[in-house]
Amino acid sequence: MKTFKREISSILTTLQGSPWASLAVVQSVLNEYGHLAGAGWTWNAKRRTSLQIFHACRAIDTLLAQIAEHESSKPTTVTGKPYWTLGSSLRYIQNNTIGGSRFIPATKSDIDSLTTDRNSYLHRADLFPTDLQLQIFLTRTARALQEAVNFPM
Amino acid sequence: MDAKSSGGRKRVQDALRGLQLASLQQNPFLPDVLHQPDFLLVPEFGRLIVIYLLSSKITESWTNTLAQVEDLFEVKLQCGDATAVYGLWMDDLGSLMPREMDRFRLLEGLFDRIDIVHPTEPLRSLLAIVSEGLQLRARAELAFLWQGERQRTFTNLRRYREKRFTDMVSGSRPPRVGQRGILRDIEGALSRTGIDSEKNFHIATAKDQLAGVAQRNSFKFPVAALAVGGEPVPIEILSFDKSADRTRLRYIMTKGRLIHYGAAEDRVILRGRWRRPILYVEGNLSGPGHDPYRYVRALTSVGWHLVNEISTIPEVLREDVQA
Numbered sequence: 001m002k003t004f005k006r007e008i009s010s011i012l013t014t015l016q017g018s019p020w021a022s023l024a025v026v027q028s029v030l031n032e033y034g035h036l037a038g039a040g041w042t043w044n045a046k047r048r049t050s051l052q053i054f055h056a057c058r059a060i061d062t063l064l065a066q067i068a069e070h071e072s073s074k075p076t077t078v079t080g081k082p083y084w085t086l087g088s089s090l091r092y093i094q095n096n097t098i099g100g101s102r103f104i105p106a107t108k109s110d111i112d113s114l115t116t117d118r119n120s121y122l123h124r125a126d127l128f129p130t131d132l133q134l135q136i137f138l139t140r141t142a143r144a145l146q147e148a149v150n151f152p153m
Numbered sequence: 154m155d156a157k158s159s160g161g162r163k164r165v166q167d168a169l170r171g172l173q174l175a176s177l178q179q180n181p182f183l184p185d186v187l188h189q190p191d192f193l194l195v196p197e198f199g200r201l202i203v204i205y206l207l208s209s210k211i212t213e214s215w216t217n218t219l220a221q222v223e224d225l226f227e228v229k230l231q232c233g234d235a236t237a238v239y240g241l242w243m244d245d246l247g248s249l250m251p252r253e254m255d256r257f258r259l260l261e262g263l264f265d266r267i268d269i270v271h272p273t274e275p276l277r278s279l280l281a282i283v284s285e286g287l288q289l290r291a292r293a294e295l296a297f298l299w300q301g302e303r304q305r306t307f308t309n310l311r312r313y314r315e316k317r318f319t320d321m322v323s324g325s326r327p328p329r330v331g332q333r334g335i336l337r338d339i340e341g342a343l344s345r346t347g348i349d350s351e352k353n354f355h356i357a358t359a360k361d362q363l364a365g366v367a368q369r370n371s372f373k374f375p376v377a378a379l380a381v382g383g384e385p386v387p388i389e390i391l392s393f394d395k396s397a398d399r400t401r402l403r404y405i406m407t408k409g410r411l412i413h414y415g416a417a418e419d420r421v422i423l424r425g426r427w428r429r430p431i432l433y434v435e436g437n438l439s440g441p442g443h444d445p446y447r448y449v450r451a452l453t454s455v456g457w458h459l460v461n462e463i464s465t466i467p468e469v470l471r472e473d474v475q476a
Contacts, residue, residue, distance in 0.1 A: 010181040013193045014232055017176070017201025106310045106450060135443040139184045146183065150233040 002131040003040025004052070007138045008033055011145060015063075018149035025066050032059040046128045050121075053129055053137065057086075057118045060141050064089035064111075067148055071098045086115050099152030107147050110140040161243040161272050162191060162206055168280045169194065172287065184444065186227040187403050187451065188220070196287050201236045203228050207260065207267070209244040209253070215370070218256040219360075219411075220403035225263055226410060229291075229299040230306060237289045240267040259364035265292050301423045302410060306454045318449045321438045321461050328392035328436030335390050335435055336375050338463045346467035349379040354387055359414040359421040372408055374430075378470050384428045386470055387412070389457075392435040393448075402448060405432065409455035431466060432457040 012033050020026050032055055039051035065084035071077055071092075078096045081088055090111050094102050103111065117137055121129055129137065169177055174194050181193040192204040211221050225238055240260060246269055249257060261267050266289045268282050329335060336352075343350045354377035360370050374387035391405055409432075415424050432452060438459075440447030452459055460466055 006180065006182045009178045010183060010193060013176045013178045013181065013195055014183070014201060016198055017193075017195040017236070018233065019199050019235070021198045104307050104310050106313050106454075109315075132443055139444050142182075142184045146185075146231050 002134065003037070004135065004138055005037060005040065007135075007142060008037045008040075011138075011142050012037075014146055015149060019153050020063075020067070020149050023066060023070065026063070029059050029063045029066070032062065049128050049131070049134055052134055053118070053121045056134075056137060056141055057114075057122065060111075060114065060144060061086050061089075063145060064093070064148060067098055067151060068092040070153070071096065086111070086118065090115075093148075093151075101151045103144070103147055107144055111144050114140050114144065161241075161270075164274070164276060164279060165192070165204070165206060165241060165270075165283065167276060168283045171276075171280050172196075172284055183228070183231050185231045185447075185451065186224060187399055187406070187448075188224045190224070190228065194287075201232055202287060202289070203232065203236055203238045205238070205240050205264075207240045207242045207244075209249060211260070212249060212253040212256040215256065216400060216404045218259060219407040220400045221260060222263060223403040223407040223410075226299075226302060226407065230303055234296050234299045235291050237265045237291045239286055239289060240264045241283075241286075242267050242269045243272050245271070255361075255364055255366045255370075258366055259360060262363045262365055263295065265289050297423075298414075298421070301414075305410075305413065305423075305456060309456050310450070310454050313450065313453050315446050315449075318438075318446060318459065321434060321449055321459065322445045323437075323439070326394075326435075326437050326461075328394055328397075332375060332390050332392075335392075335433065335463075339376055339388060339390075339433060339466060342463050342466055343376075343378055348467055348470065351377050351379055351385065354385060356387060356412050357415065358411045359416050360411055362416040362421050372412055378431075378466070386428045387430045388466070389430065389432050390435065391432055391438075393438055394436040395439060397436070402452075405457075406451060406455050409452065409457050413456065429456055429458040431469060432459050433463065433466065434459055434461045 012030060015021060015026065015030060015033070036052060036055035036059065039048060039055055042048035042051055064086060068084055068089040072079055090108065094108060114137065121127060166179055169192060175197055176195040178193045179191070181189060183189065190203045191206045194202050194204065196202065205221070205224065207221070211217050228236060228238055246257070266286055268286050270279060270282055340350050352375065354374045355371040356374070357371045361367065374389055377385040377387045379385050389405060389408070391402065393402065409430065412430065413424055414421050438448050439445050449459060458469060460469055
Protein backbone atom coordinates (compact mmCIF):
# COMPACT_ATOMS: atom_id res chain seq x y z
CA MET A 1 0.00 0.00 0.00
CA LYS A 2 1.59 3.28 -1.12
CA THR A 3 0.70 6.20 1.10
CA PHE A 4 3.21 8.66 -0.49
CA LYS A 5 3.69 10.04 3.00
CA ARG A 6 7.19 11.33 2.28
CA GLU A 7 6.21 13.13 -0.94
CA ILE A 8 3.09 14.67 0.60
CA SER A 9 4.94 15.73 3.74
CA SER A 10 7.53 17.59 1.63
CA ILE A 11 4.82 19.28 -0.41
CA LEU A 12 3.13 20.38 2.81
CA THR A 13 6.33 21.64 4.43
CA THR A 14 7.48 23.63 1.38
CA LEU A 15 4.03 25.12 1.03
CA GLN A 16 3.97 26.13 4.71
CA GLY A 17 7.42 27.65 4.37
CA SER A 18 6.58 29.70 1.29
CA PRO A 19 5.45 33.34 1.35
CA TRP A 20 2.12 32.18 -0.13
CA ALA A 21 1.35 30.40 3.16
CA SER A 22 0.14 33.74 4.53
CA LEU A 23 -2.89 33.68 2.20
CA ALA A 24 -5.86 32.37 4.13
CA VAL A 25 -7.08 30.25 1.23
CA VAL A 26 -3.76 28.40 1.04
CA GLN A 27 -4.84 26.83 4.32
CA SER A 28 -7.51 24.96 2.36
CA VAL A 29 -4.79 23.65 0.02
CA LEU A 30 -2.79 22.51 3.03
CA ASN A 31 -5.90 20.77 4.38
CA GLU A 32 -6.45 19.11 1.02
CA TYR A 33 -2.94 17.65 1.14
CA GLY A 34 -3.81 16.42 4.62
CA HIS A 35 -6.80 14.59 3.11
CA LEU A 36 -4.52 13.19 0.42
CA ALA A 37 -2.22 11.80 3.11
CA GLY A 38 -5.23 10.32 4.91
CA ALA A 39 -6.50 8.71 1.69
CA GLY A 40 -3.37 6.55 1.66
CA TRP A 41 -4.85 4.48 4.47
CA THR A 42 -7.91 3.40 2.49
CA TRP A 43 -7.71 -0.39 2.28
CA ASN A 44 -9.31 -1.00 -1.12
CA ALA A 45 -6.73 -0.13 -3.81
CA LYS A 46 -9.16 1.26 -6.40
CA ARG A 47 -10.93 3.35 -3.82
CA ARG A 48 -7.61 4.53 -2.43
CA THR A 49 -6.13 5.62 -5.78
CA SER A 50 -9.42 7.30 -6.73
CA LEU A 51 -9.32 9.32 -3.53
CA GLN A 52 -5.63 10.10 -3.88
CA ILE A 53 -5.99 11.43 -7.43
CA PHE A 54 -9.12 13.35 -6.43
CA HIS A 55 -7.40 15.17 -3.53
CA ALA A 56 -4.18 15.75 -5.47
CA CYS A 57 -6.14 17.34 -8.35
CA ARG A 58 -8.18 19.60 -6.07
CA ALA A 59 -5.04 20.79 -4.25
CA ILE A 60 -3.06 21.82 -7.36
CA ASP A 61 -6.20 23.23 -9.03
CA THR A 62 -6.93 25.43 -6.02
CA LEU A 63 -3.37 26.56 -5.51
CA LEU A 64 -2.83 27.66 -9.12
CA ALA A 65 -6.26 29.29 -9.16
CA GLN A 66 -5.36 31.24 -6.00
CA ILE A 67 -2.05 32.38 -7.44
CA ALA A 68 -3.74 33.53 -10.67
CA GLU A 69 -6.60 35.12 -8.72
CA HIS A 70 -4.20 36.95 -6.40
CA GLU A 71 -2.25 38.34 -9.36
CA SER A 72 -5.33 39.31 -11.35
CA SER A 73 -6.74 41.20 -8.37
CA LYS A 74 -3.81 43.65 -8.45
CA PRO A 75 -4.90 46.99 -9.95
CA THR A 76 -2.24 47.00 -12.69
CA THR A 77 -2.64 43.45 -13.96
CA VAL A 78 -4.91 41.74 -16.47
CA THR A 79 -8.32 40.88 -14.99
CA GLY A 80 -8.87 37.20 -14.40
CA LYS A 81 -11.81 34.88 -14.78
CA PRO A 82 -14.75 34.42 -12.45
CA TYR A 83 -14.01 30.69 -12.39
CA TRP A 84 -10.57 29.13 -12.72
CA THR A 85 -9.71 25.69 -14.02
CA LEU A 86 -6.25 24.12 -14.04
CA GLY A 87 -5.94 24.98 -17.74
CA SER A 88 -7.15 28.57 -17.42
CA SER A 89 -4.93 29.25 -14.38
CA LEU A 90 -1.96 27.91 -16.30
CA ARG A 91 -2.78 30.01 -19.36
CA TYR A 92 -3.17 33.11 -17.20
CA ILE A 93 0.18 32.53 -15.49
CA GLN A 94 2.02 31.82 -18.75
CA ASN A 95 0.49 34.74 -20.65
CA ASN A 96 0.52 37.42 -17.96
CA THR A 97 3.22 36.19 -15.54
CA ILE A 98 3.08 36.35 -11.76
CA GLY A 99 5.17 39.32 -10.73
CA GLY A 100 7.26 38.78 -13.88
CA SER A 101 7.71 35.00 -13.44
CA ARG A 102 6.13 32.13 -15.28
CA PHE A 103 6.62 28.36 -15.35
CA ILE A 104 9.62 27.06 -17.25
CA PRO A 105 8.50 25.20 -20.40
CA ALA A 106 9.32 21.78 -18.96
CA THR A 107 7.11 22.43 -15.92
CA LYS A 108 4.36 23.80 -18.13
CA SER A 109 4.49 20.54 -20.03
CA ASP A 110 4.24 18.69 -16.68
CA ILE A 111 1.10 20.66 -15.79
CA ASP A 112 -0.37 19.93 -19.23
CA SER A 113 0.18 16.24 -18.48
CA LEU A 114 -1.48 16.69 -15.07
CA THR A 115 -4.52 18.14 -16.80
CA THR A 116 -4.72 15.23 -19.23
CA ASP A 117 -4.28 12.65 -16.47
CA ARG A 118 -6.79 14.40 -14.27
CA ASN A 119 -9.38 14.40 -17.05
CA SER A 120 -8.81 10.72 -17.72
CA TYR A 121 -9.05 9.53 -14.15
CA LEU A 122 -11.84 11.78 -12.96
CA HIS A 123 -14.09 11.53 -15.98
CA ARG A 124 -13.66 8.04 -17.41
CA ALA A 125 -15.59 5.19 -15.84
CA ASP A 126 -13.69 2.28 -14.34
CA LEU A 127 -10.26 3.81 -14.98
CA PHE A 128 -7.86 3.91 -12.04
CA PRO A 129 -4.23 5.00 -11.79
CA THR A 130 -1.58 2.53 -10.73
CA ASP A 131 0.78 3.38 -7.86
CA LEU A 132 3.50 4.29 -10.40
CA GLN A 133 1.11 6.59 -12.28
CA LEU A 134 0.15 8.20 -8.98
CA GLN A 135 3.80 8.68 -8.10
CA ILE A 136 4.42 10.31 -11.50
CA PHE A 137 1.38 12.51 -10.90
CA LEU A 138 2.63 13.54 -7.45
CA THR A 139 6.17 14.20 -8.69
CA ARG A 140 4.82 16.48 -11.41
CA THR A 141 2.51 18.12 -8.88
CA ALA A 142 5.38 18.74 -6.45
CA ARG A 143 7.53 20.21 -9.23
CA ALA A 144 4.74 22.53 -10.36
CA LEU A 145 3.84 23.50 -6.83
CA GLN A 146 7.40 24.24 -5.79
CA GLU A 147 7.90 26.43 -8.83
CA ALA A 148 4.55 28.16 -8.25
CA VAL A 149 5.27 29.04 -4.63
CA ASN A 150 8.50 30.69 -5.77
CA PHE A 151 6.55 33.25 -7.77
CA PRO A 152 6.74 36.67 -6.15
CA MET A 153 3.51 37.54 -4.33
CA MET B 154 33.52 9.69 11.17
CA ASP B 155 30.44 9.95 9.01
CA ALA B 156 27.84 12.26 10.49
CA LYS B 157 24.95 10.01 9.59
CA SER B 158 26.42 6.71 10.69
CA SER B 159 27.71 8.08 14.00
CA GLY B 160 24.23 8.69 15.31
CA GLY B 161 24.71 12.40 14.71
CA ARG B 162 21.56 12.51 12.67
CA LYS B 163 19.50 11.06 15.48
CA ARG B 164 20.96 13.61 17.90
CA VAL B 165 20.12 16.50 15.58
CA GLN B 166 16.64 15.12 15.14
CA ASP B 167 16.21 14.97 18.92
CA ALA B 168 17.45 18.54 19.23
CA LEU B 169 15.05 19.75 16.50
CA ARG B 170 12.16 17.98 18.19
CA GLY B 171 12.93 19.95 21.29
CA LEU B 172 12.18 23.22 19.49
CA GLN B 173 8.87 24.90 18.78
CA LEU B 174 8.54 24.46 15.00
CA ALA B 175 5.57 24.84 12.69
CA SER B 176 6.74 21.82 10.71
CA LEU B 177 9.64 19.39 10.63
CA GLN B 178 10.36 16.62 8.16
CA GLN B 179 13.21 14.17 8.22
CA ASN B 180 14.27 12.62 4.85
CA PRO B 181 12.22 14.94 2.66
CA PHE B 182 11.61 14.42 -1.04
CA LEU B 183 12.14 17.33 -3.41
CA PRO B 184 11.70 16.05 -6.98
CA ASP B 185 14.48 18.10 -8.59
CA VAL B 186 17.09 17.62 -5.89
CA LEU B 187 19.47 14.76 -6.72
CA HIS B 188 20.72 14.33 -3.15
CA GLN B 189 18.00 14.97 -0.63
CA PRO B 190 18.61 17.13 2.44
CA ASP B 191 18.48 15.63 5.91
CA PHE B 192 15.75 17.88 7.27
CA LEU B 193 13.19 20.33 6.00
CA LEU B 194 11.65 22.62 8.57
CA VAL B 195 9.41 25.61 8.97
CA PRO B 196 10.16 27.62 12.16
CA GLU B 197 7.13 29.80 11.43
CA PHE B 198 4.76 29.99 8.45
CA GLY B 199 6.43 31.56 5.42
CA ARG B 200 10.02 30.64 6.40
CA LEU B 201 11.64 27.47 5.11
CA ILE B 202 14.96 26.06 6.30
CA VAL B 203 16.77 23.13 4.74
CA ILE B 204 19.39 21.30 6.78
CA TYR B 205 22.28 19.23 5.47
CA LEU B 206 24.49 17.29 7.83
CA LEU B 207 28.07 17.61 6.60
CA SER B 208 31.17 15.60 7.36
CA SER B 209 34.84 15.66 6.36
CA LYS B 210 34.07 13.11 3.63
CA ILE B 211 32.64 16.02 1.64
CA THR B 212 35.97 17.85 1.62
CA GLU B 213 38.05 14.79 0.66
CA SER B 214 37.90 15.78 -3.02
CA TRP B 215 36.61 18.59 -5.21
CA THR B 216 34.20 16.09 -6.74
CA ASN B 217 32.55 15.51 -3.36
CA THR B 218 32.56 19.20 -2.43
CA LEU B 219 31.10 20.35 -5.71
CA ALA B 220 28.49 17.59 -5.53
CA GLN B 221 27.41 19.13 -2.21
CA VAL B 222 27.41 22.59 -3.83
CA GLU B 223 25.07 21.19 -6.46
CA ASP B 224 22.60 20.20 -3.72
CA LEU B 225 22.66 23.78 -2.54
CA PHE B 226 21.95 25.13 -6.04
CA GLU B 227 19.10 22.69 -6.51
CA VAL B 228 17.49 23.52 -3.16
CA LYS B 229 17.72 27.26 -3.86
CA LEU B 230 16.28 26.83 -7.35
CA GLN B 231 13.50 24.52 -6.25
CA CYS B 232 12.48 26.03 -2.93
CA GLY B 233 13.27 29.67 -3.72
CA ASP B 234 16.04 32.15 -2.93
CA ALA B 235 14.44 32.96 0.40
CA THR B 236 14.93 29.39 1.60
CA ALA B 237 17.78 29.30 4.08
CA VAL B 238 20.22 26.41 3.74
CA TYR B 239 21.86 25.46 7.00
CA GLY B 240 24.80 23.09 7.25
CA LEU B 241 25.79 21.27 10.41
CA TRP B 242 29.42 20.25 10.17
CA MET B 243 29.66 17.16 12.36
CA ASP B 244 33.41 16.66 12.37
CA ASP B 245 36.59 18.16 13.74
CA LEU B 246 37.72 21.06 11.53
CA GLY B 247 41.25 20.99 12.93
CA SER B 248 42.05 17.72 11.17
CA LEU B 249 41.47 19.17 7.68
CA MET B 250 44.44 19.61 5.34
CA PRO B 251 44.93 23.07 3.72
CA ARG B 252 43.35 21.93 0.44
CA GLU B 253 40.42 20.43 2.32
CA MET B 254 40.10 23.71 4.18
CA ASP B 255 39.73 25.52 0.79
CA ARG B 256 36.86 23.17 0.02
CA PHE B 257 35.28 23.81 3.39
CA ARG B 258 35.58 27.55 2.75
CA LEU B 259 33.72 27.15 -0.53
CA LEU B 260 30.86 25.51 1.36
CA GLU B 261 31.04 28.22 3.98
CA GLY B 262 30.94 30.85 1.23
CA LEU B 263 27.80 29.39 -0.28
CA PHE B 264 25.73 27.99 2.58
CA ASP B 265 23.63 30.51 4.45
CA ARG B 266 25.23 29.27 7.62
CA ILE B 267 27.40 26.38 8.75
CA ASP B 268 27.78 25.53 12.42
CA ILE B 269 30.39 23.13 13.67
CA VAL B 270 29.12 20.45 15.98
CA HIS B 271 31.19 17.74 17.55
CA PRO B 272 29.64 14.29 16.96
CA THR B 273 29.37 13.75 20.69
CA GLU B 274 28.12 17.25 21.50
CA PRO B 275 25.78 17.06 24.53
CA LEU B 276 22.15 17.40 23.49
CA ARG B 277 21.76 20.56 25.54
CA SER B 278 24.51 22.46 23.74
CA LEU B 279 23.45 20.99 20.38
CA LEU B 280 19.99 22.37 21.08
CA ALA B 281 21.49 25.80 21.81
CA ILE B 282 23.53 25.74 18.55
CA VAL B 283 20.61 24.61 16.41
CA SER B 284 18.19 27.00 18.07
CA GLU B 285 20.55 29.91 17.33
CA GLY B 286 21.18 28.58 13.81
CA LEU B 287 17.50 28.51 12.98
CA GLN B 288 17.31 32.29 13.28
CA LEU B 289 19.15 32.50 9.98
CA ARG B 290 17.85 34.07 6.76
CA ALA B 291 19.05 33.54 3.21
CA ARG B 292 22.14 35.63 2.46
CA ALA B 293 21.24 38.57 0.26
CA GLU B 294 24.74 38.83 -1.26
CA LEU B 295 24.31 35.45 -2.97
CA ALA B 296 20.90 36.19 -4.45
CA PHE B 297 22.51 37.14 -7.80
CA LEU B 298 23.89 33.60 -8.09
CA TRP B 299 20.58 31.84 -7.54
CA GLN B 300 18.73 34.33 -9.74
CA GLY B 301 21.38 34.01 -12.46
CA GLU B 302 21.01 30.25 -12.35
CA ARG B 303 17.23 30.46 -12.44
CA GLN B 304 17.45 32.62 -15.55
CA ARG B 305 19.96 30.27 -17.19
CA THR B 306 17.78 27.25 -16.36
CA PHE B 307 14.79 28.95 -17.93
CA THR B 308 16.76 29.66 -21.11
CA ASN B 309 18.35 26.21 -21.28
CA LEU B 310 15.04 24.39 -20.87
CA ARG B 311 13.20 26.58 -23.35
CA ARG B 312 13.74 24.14 -26.18
CA TYR B 313 13.86 20.99 -24.05
CA ARG B 314 11.71 18.16 -25.40
CA GLU B 315 11.75 14.77 -23.70
CA LYS B 316 11.25 12.81 -26.91
CA ARG B 317 14.63 14.00 -28.25
CA PHE B 318 16.30 12.02 -25.48
CA THR B 319 14.30 8.79 -25.63
CA ASP B 320 17.26 6.67 -26.71
CA MET B 321 19.35 8.07 -23.85
CA VAL B 322 16.98 6.69 -21.21
CA SER B 323 15.80 3.51 -22.89
CA GLY B 324 17.47 0.19 -23.51
CA SER B 325 20.36 -1.21 -21.58
CA ARG B 326 23.63 0.18 -22.85
CA PRO B 327 26.33 -0.78 -20.35
CA PRO B 328 28.97 1.96 -20.13
CA ARG B 329 32.55 1.22 -21.15
CA VAL B 330 34.97 1.20 -18.25
CA GLY B 331 37.71 3.87 -18.34
CA GLN B 332 37.82 7.09 -20.28
CA ARG B 333 40.89 6.42 -22.42
CA GLY B 334 39.15 4.49 -25.19
CA ILE B 335 36.22 6.91 -25.27
CA LEU B 336 38.58 9.88 -25.45
CA ARG B 337 40.50 8.31 -28.34
CA ASP B 338 37.23 7.79 -30.23
CA ILE B 339 36.16 11.41 -29.65
CA GLU B 340 39.52 12.76 -30.85
CA GLY B 341 39.29 10.48 -33.89
CA ALA B 342 35.80 11.70 -34.75
CA LEU B 343 36.93 15.32 -34.46
CA SER B 344 40.09 14.91 -36.53
CA ARG B 345 38.25 13.01 -39.28
CA THR B 346 36.02 16.05 -39.76
CA GLY B 347 38.91 18.52 -39.67
CA ILE B 348 38.28 19.83 -36.14
CA ASP B 349 41.36 20.39 -33.99
CA SER B 350 41.19 19.34 -30.39
CA GLU B 351 43.10 19.93 -27.18
CA LYS B 352 43.47 17.38 -24.43
CA ASN B 353 43.23 18.35 -20.75
CA PHE B 354 41.55 21.65 -21.41
CA HIS B 355 41.26 24.01 -18.42
CA ILE B 356 38.72 26.73 -17.68
CA ALA B 357 39.19 29.19 -14.82
CA THR B 358 36.13 29.50 -12.64
CA ALA B 359 34.72 31.59 -9.85
CA LYS B 360 35.12 28.68 -7.45
CA ASP B 361 38.06 30.20 -5.56
CA GLN B 362 36.42 33.61 -5.48
CA LEU B 363 33.32 32.09 -3.92
CA ALA B 364 35.51 30.31 -1.38
CA GLY B 365 37.42 33.51 -0.65
CA VAL B 366 40.79 31.87 -1.36
CA ALA B 367 43.58 32.68 -3.86
CA GLN B 368 42.89 31.68 -7.48
CA ARG B 369 44.54 28.33 -8.01
CA ASN B 370 41.83 26.00 -9.22
CA SER B 371 40.27 25.50 -12.60
CA PHE B 372 37.94 22.98 -14.19
CA LYS B 373 39.65 20.36 -16.28
CA PHE B 374 37.97 18.77 -19.29
CA PRO B 375 39.34 15.65 -20.95
CA VAL B 376 39.19 17.34 -24.36
CA ALA B 377 37.99 20.51 -26.09
CA ALA B 378 37.10 21.06 -29.75
CA LEU B 379 38.96 24.07 -31.13
CA ALA B 380 38.30 26.58 -33.89
CA VAL B 381 34.67 25.78 -34.64
CA GLY B 382 33.22 29.28 -34.67
CA GLY B 383 36.30 30.66 -32.92
CA GLU B 384 35.68 29.49 -29.36
CA PRO B 385 36.85 26.21 -27.85
CA VAL B 386 34.03 23.91 -26.80
CA PRO B 387 34.85 21.78 -23.76
CA ILE B 388 33.78 18.15 -23.93
CA GLU B 389 33.16 16.11 -20.78
CA ILE B 390 32.53 12.37 -20.52
CA LEU B 391 30.02 10.70 -18.21
CA SER B 392 29.78 6.93 -17.90
CA PHE B 393 26.47 6.19 -16.26
CA ASP B 394 23.88 3.55 -15.64
CA LYS B 395 21.28 2.85 -13.00
CA SER B 396 23.80 1.46 -10.54
CA ALA B 397 26.27 4.35 -10.95
CA ASP B 398 27.15 6.60 -8.02
CA ARG B 399 25.40 9.92 -8.49
CA THR B 400 28.19 11.94 -6.87
CA ARG B 401 29.92 12.38 -10.23
CA LEU B 402 26.62 13.34 -11.86
CA ARG B 403 26.10 16.04 -9.22
CA TYR B 404 29.70 17.21 -9.69
CA ILE B 405 29.16 17.50 -13.45
CA MET B 406 26.02 19.52 -12.78
CA THR B 407 28.00 22.08 -10.74
CA LYS B 408 30.77 22.09 -13.33
CA GLY B 409 28.14 22.92 -15.95
CA ARG B 410 26.98 25.83 -13.79
CA LEU B 411 30.22 27.31 -12.52
CA ILE B 412 32.04 27.50 -15.87
CA HIS B 413 29.54 30.22 -16.71
CA TYR B 414 30.80 32.39 -13.89
CA GLY B 415 34.07 34.25 -13.68
CA ALA B 416 35.82 36.57 -11.29
CA ALA B 417 36.15 40.28 -12.02
CA GLU B 418 38.11 42.23 -9.44
CA ASP B 419 36.39 41.33 -6.20
CA ARG B 420 33.17 40.09 -7.66
CA VAL B 421 31.77 36.93 -9.18
CA ILE B 422 30.13 37.66 -12.51
CA LEU B 423 28.06 35.76 -15.03
CA ARG B 424 30.12 35.52 -18.19
CA GLY B 425 28.64 36.66 -21.48
CA ARG B 426 27.36 34.26 -24.11
CA TRP B 427 29.26 31.00 -23.89
CA ARG B 428 29.32 28.06 -26.25
CA ARG B 429 27.35 25.18 -24.77
CA PRO B 430 29.75 22.54 -23.47
CA ILE B 431 29.18 18.99 -24.68
CA LEU B 432 28.57 16.06 -22.37
CA TYR B 433 29.15 12.72 -24.00
CA VAL B 434 27.05 10.13 -22.13
CA GLU B 435 28.25 6.57 -22.21
CA GLY B 436 25.61 4.09 -21.06
CA ASN B 437 22.10 4.83 -19.93
CA LEU B 438 20.99 8.09 -18.31
CA SER B 439 17.62 6.83 -17.15
CA GLY B 440 16.33 8.20 -13.85
CA PRO B 441 13.97 6.52 -11.38
CA GLY B 442 10.91 4.72 -12.77
CA HIS B 443 8.52 7.55 -11.89
CA ASP B 444 10.81 10.17 -13.45
CA PRO B 445 12.99 8.57 -16.16
CA TYR B 446 14.05 11.88 -17.72
CA ARG B 447 15.14 13.39 -14.42
CA TYR B 448 18.90 13.38 -15.09
CA VAL B 449 18.53 14.36 -18.75
CA ARG B 450 16.44 17.33 -17.77
CA ALA B 451 18.77 18.30 -14.90
CA LEU B 452 21.89 18.20 -17.08
CA THR B 453 20.17 20.12 -19.88
CA SER B 454 19.00 22.74 -17.41
CA VAL B 455 22.55 23.66 -16.41
CA GLY B 456 23.59 24.06 -20.04
CA TRP B 457 25.11 20.76 -21.16
CA HIS B 458 24.54 19.69 -24.73
CA LEU B 459 23.93 15.95 -24.29
CA VAL B 460 25.28 13.53 -26.89
CA ASN B 461 25.30 9.75 -26.79
CA GLU B 462 26.83 9.01 -30.19
CA ILE B 463 30.44 10.06 -30.66
CA SER B 464 29.97 10.35 -34.42
CA THR B 465 27.42 13.15 -33.92
CA ILE B 466 29.77 15.44 -31.94
CA PRO B 467 31.21 17.26 -35.04
CA GLU B 468 27.66 17.80 -36.34
CA VAL B 469 26.53 19.18 -32.96
CA LEU B 470 29.50 21.57 -32.90
CA ARG B 471 28.62 22.97 -36.33
CA GLU B 472 24.89 23.22 -35.58
CA ASP B 473 25.59 25.09 -32.37
CA VAL B 474 27.65 27.70 -34.24
CA GLN B 475 24.81 28.26 -36.71
CA ALA B 476 22.13 28.41 -33.98
